[in-house]
Amino acid sequence: MKTNALAKMLDELGRVSDEEGRLTRTFLSPAMRRANALVGGWMREAGLAVREDAVGNLIGRAEGAKAGAKTLLLGSHLDTVRDAGRFDGPLGVLLPIVALAELRRCGVALPFAVEVVGFSEEEGVRFASAYLGSEGYTGRLKAKTLALRDGAGVSVGDALKAWGGGKFALPKAAHRRGDLLGYVEVHIEQGPVLEANRLAVGVVAAIAGQSRFKVTWTGQAGHAGTTPMALRRDALTGAAEFALAVEKRARATAGLVGTVGALAVSPGAANVIPGQVGHTLDVRHASDAKRRAALLEWGNVAARIAQQRGLSVVWQRTQDNGAVDCSPELTAQLECSVKAVQGRSVSLVSGAGHDGVVMSALTPVAMLFVRCRGGLSHHPDEYAAAADLEIALRVMVDFLRRMAHQHAS
Numbered sequence: 001m002k003t004n005a006l007a008k009m010l011d012e013l014g015r016v017s018d019e020e021g022r023l024t025r026t027f028l029s030p031a032m033r034r035a036n037a038l039v040g041g042w043m044r045e046a047g048l049a050v051r052e053d054a055v056g057n058l059i060g061r062a063e064g065a066k067a068g069a070k071t072l073l074l075g076s077h078l079d080t081v082r083d084a085g086r087f088d089g090p091l092g093v094l095l096p097i098v099a100l101a102e103l104r105r106c107g108v109a110l111p112f113a114v115e116v117v118g119f120s121e122e123e124g125v126r127f128a129s130a131y132l133g134s135e136g137y138t139g140r141l142k143a144k145t146l147a148l149r150d151g152a153g154v155s156v157g158d159a160l161k162a163w164g165g166g167k168f169a170l171p172k173a174a175h176r177r178g179d180l181l182g183y184v185e186v187h188i189e190q191g192p193v194l195e196a197n198r199l200a201v202g203v204v205a206a207i208a209g210q211s212r213f214k215v216t217w218t219g220q221a222g223h224a225g226t227t228p229m230a231l232r233r234d235a236l237t238g239a240a241e242f243a244l245a246v247e248k249r250a251r252a253t254a255g256l257v258g259t260v261g262a263l264a265v266s267p268g269a270a271n272v273i274p275g276q277v278g279h280t281l282d283v284r285h286a287s288d289a290k291r292r293a294a295l296l297e298w299g300n301v302a303a304r305i306a307q308q309r310g311l312s313v314v315w316q317r318t319q320d321n322g323a324v325d326c327s328p329e330l331t332a333q334l335e336c337s338v339k340a341v342q343g344r345s346v347s348l349v350s351g352a353g354h355d356g357v358v359m360s361a362l363t364p365v366a367m368l369f370v371r372c373r374g375g376l377s378h379h380p381d382e383y384a385a386a387a388d389l390e391i392a393l394r395v396m397v398d399f400l401r402r403m404a405h406q407h408a409s
């Protein structure tokens with residue numbers, strides 16, 4: 001199979017960057033324009049009809065052999081984080097292109113239509129808001145999102161207008177729900193489970209729900225030399241006690257992860273007691289009920305810590321996505337293909353969010369994870385071995401053949 005072609009495409013696309021010497025490709029940037037042109041060319045070579053939608057999503061479509069056939073969606077995102085690896089996103093766009101080219105070479109005509117979608121925005125880098133590409137594709141982009149501004153003060157709306165040559169209207173959903181067979185995304189795992197299981201690929205059962213908060217602790221700033229310990233209202237020690245409580249509870253609950261990832265201490269001087277601390281809290285679990293139970297408990301813990309330490313604590317929710325269960329039917333089909341190619345399959349929960357989260361509002365979703373070295377991602381050393389890409393490609397081809405067989409009559 002054409003694994004070499006896939007590896008070469010990943011390399012070439014990995015050099016399409018907005019920054020010299022490292023890979024950074026953000027929503028509607030000049031590099032994205034070049035990436036869409038490059039990937040669009042590969043789509044055409046594979047026999048797909050190529051178009052770009054109003055939010056910069058790149059779409060390659062092949063009509064089905066049967067008249068009025070439904071459409072299977074395959075894809076992932078073409079934007080990247082800053083100083084990114086070359087697999088996160090592009091793998092899920094390029095692998096289906098190569099798989100479809102392979103089927104075409106073998107003379108297999110799929111009875112259903114296929115659309116390969118390269119979403120223009122998933123990482124949330126430029127406008128600190130993720131999934132703009134899939135929101136556009138599914139008709140869920142909101143007017144208020146258009147007002148968000150990037151670091152240079154450019155709004156989403158103005159960036160979209162410039163991208164479209166002066167014109168932009170909020171897009172409607174690209175398809176009606178009843179016209180779709182589902183959405184299947186191939187993505188590197190970005191975690192260590194496949195490596196621990198010595199498997200090249202695995203099937204995702206669910207994408208974890210995710211909540212993010214900004215938590216602000218307020219006490220009293222004061223002189224670090226003259227204020228006795230018993231009279232202090234130190235916002236940082238309160239926040240620290242809370243972070244440890246989060247860690248303890250998450251460690252004790254299977255599948256629960258809680259992270260205090262960014263922390264700002266004010267006034268922030270060696271000789272001043274911290275008067276205010278703002279920190280993030282990111283919480284994820286495949287079960288929404290378990291995530292909410294943990295949040296409820298942490299709310300109570302924070303209130304108790306604040307009361308004992310003479311602090312006030314304020315929570316501000318910045319993100320809330322429910323867990324997404326993958327489609328049992330598509331997942332079972334993928335598992336058959338994984339077992340046929342790899343001998344054994346493993347079921348994974350995705351701790352990271354993916355385009356499938358938004359796509360699940362339009363159609364059933366399934367995901368195939370590919371092992372990446374050390375579980376490392378969002379890093380230039382991100383790496384998936386050629387042998388693993390080969391297995392993932394064979395799984396996709398097998399999956400499409402099975403789907404073709406199922407929908408033949």
Ligand SMILES: [Zn+2]
Pocket residue numbers: 077088089122187
């Ligand atoms: Zn990704």
